[in-house]
Amino acid sequence: MTSTLARPDAKTPRRAWAGLAVLLLPVLLVSMDMSVLYLAMPTLTQSLDPSATQQLWILDIYGFMIAGLLITMGNLGDRIGRRNILLAGATVFGIASVLAAFAPSAGVLIAARALMGVGGATLLPSSLALISTLFPDDRARATAIGVWTAFFAGGSAVGPIIGGVLLHHYWWGSVFLINTPVLLVLLVFGPLLLPEHRAAGRGPLDWVSVLLSIGGILPIVYAVKHCATEGFDLPSIGIGIVGVLLLIAFVRRQTQLTEPLLDLSLFRRGLFSVAIGSSTVGMLALAGMSYLTSMYLQSVTGRDALASALLGIPGAVVVFVFSMSGARIGRKLGTKATFVFALSMAALGNLMLLGVGVDGGIGWYIAGSVVAGVGFGIAFTLVSEVAVSSVPAERAGSAVGISETSFELGNGLGLSLLGSLAALVFRSGGDFAPTLGETLTDSGGNAELVRSARESFVTGMHVATTTGAVLLAGMAAVAFFSGRTSASRSGYARKRG
Template identity: 40%
Template structure:
């Protein structure tokens, strides 16, 4: 993405702004129109977590199809974010935001009334692309509307808090909707939100296009997708009975396309993704930390919500309420963390949060299938709010540590890391959970089960619940007990992996970001190390 202030000729600052240039009531109301879709688009990453058992009962997808339904949205959103940022600069950010919102609303209706797993994957894929058309415009328009540095910082903070709230509240909203309606309502909830964007954006938001925007490099877009999708397919294949060689070959193909993508960006005068920004240690450190933190949390979040419904047998509303204490504490931490960061280096605040997460993940490894609910909720209350420092500081660290003319590209990288990390976690830890489940349940089911019921129970926990519902009471209990134990083993194993990932993120934050001064320091934004990084980036 190009600089949001290119049309002004030079970066703006609080010192050279006239009072008339400061944002007024119209801009702050317009900020609500930008935060609303941002919150919803990230809510869609997690809103289906509670709907999985209900969707599985109606659509009867395989476990692999269900994983694709869950994470194809996030991967295509991440794959198209940077490309759509470039397109927004060319045709107009407000225009692309409205187009994306309209497509998202219509496709949400189509997805809500879909009865085929393959079609659901398709609609979720289109929703991911439509989400990608909106996200760069939301942040880009904030840079356009809020020229005053202090006001812009507040606006970006509100925007980032909206994204965090969307990820946190997705399952809670899903639980409320599932209690009153069906899983189809989790798609339909997007329609009124997108209607507000389509109507409100032309009334409240300015148009912005950059006449010097580079061309959209379609080859690079395809290479980025060819990197992500084979790589993730290979990870999923490792959880199935596919030959190991096929899974590893698919991963290698994705990595090969990734190398090609990087080489093309380095050789391009107008790269789709400016990979040179990774030479800045603040940028690479912050993005690496956040991808690790989001990956660990995204996968465990999925398994956590499934345990609540499938193992603990809570209703969707009860499941949402079980998540509420952790979400509420997340809000508290989001207020306290920036205050602490005024005196303590942000890298250390992030590292401490991830270290606390490790404790929460280790608590999850001790959860049992028969009496694990109190420990499960307690571990979530420990680990969930602790991710906030990594989430809250990433955008500011990235955007604040690159030259002003590359702020747009930096914000695009930050948003991509946010989205990609959650999706990677769902794919990786979800696949680990499935693999552990299938390994554990093999040979533990009672003899005499109908072949179809046995196959369904061996495929996934959703399948076991569906199969048990059609069996006599004695056989039903004999299926559910080993299935719940197997699923819990998968959760325990995924929690171990998540703990390792979070520990790696904590070490990376403490080492790679230790040079960033506290935000309240007189040296903030003028640290010599950071300045040398900026010179490297240029």
């Protein structure tokens, strides 16, 4: 793909570009809903009173359901029709959004978020696959996929901003209810502008692999979150071991199937592995950074949701702008050098948050989010293009499915691992409630307790974002020492034919 917004090709019908506009709607919603809750959590916590574990599930069950089902839904769309599954997924997503908006308890909200994940898992792979049908011309298709990727990256960045504006005027459920009119536009114009496409000659879907993948991911995540918030115990360790065993069984099964859900042979290609590693680690760091800084701006500095959202605008703009130019930079600097540069910038931005404190440092937050945004924007745009161009054309579909899964998995891991790490450091700082919000609510006006809790939260945020920076720097080192990227450059050339 390319990330430059070229003028529509004269050979490409306007109907195709109108179809692309329709396809951008679900992409924006799915990526936005990964991050829109960051600013809503303090308000939501006051209304529903979720436990610390429930808070994390509310945030990341959505991403993990998408991650577990993306490849499955991509395969299913090939069999029953990509437009059909796109519209069916949009319907499920819309219904689940209404349920989430009016959820009376944390348990209902978690269930609604899980259902949103099921619907969201159909929207990403089907929308990207339909672009190939809409744009048979290589150059037009590259431009279209570039725009798709920019909206995917930009949606995650603007989610907190949109959430902040809505929370300033309405109740927390509005961040979900806004999905419904957008999805109605998709349901009305999708059948008119989007072509149907089915792949012939595909074997039956392997549901055993589907169950093994989901059954492996969720227990591991639960064990990590439980140990971080409640401490180590035998039940959580046992659940984690069960998850590991199921994932091992999933991997072994993929090596035995003629049509696996996950083509593991792709990972033997060095450049492909670098791209997938970069997207996973990048989204992990971005999700952790976005969630913790959103909590910091409200619960530590005392800003309301709108003021917090406005401070996030510079970083969001930078992510979107640089996601539009990532592939162009990659062609000029070389793919490997661009990955190293982008990951290093993201790591530096995370480290700059060490300048943020209880009594000041907002300038450091803005500067850090902007510097990190440059890196994230460039890296994310390169991932799908490198993933596709580093494999043979007949494997491009599998490569796209894996790359999108890595984005979702990284997002969920960032919230569960970095969020849990920050919570662990926070709780070790004193006799606090499980979360900062609960501590502030139960403080009874104890200024010393409030001050101590806020300092402990900032320490936890520093530890978590520094951990994200270390992981990004490590991935940059992996990219630096990986093989040269001549294959990728030839891939770019082929796609521009």
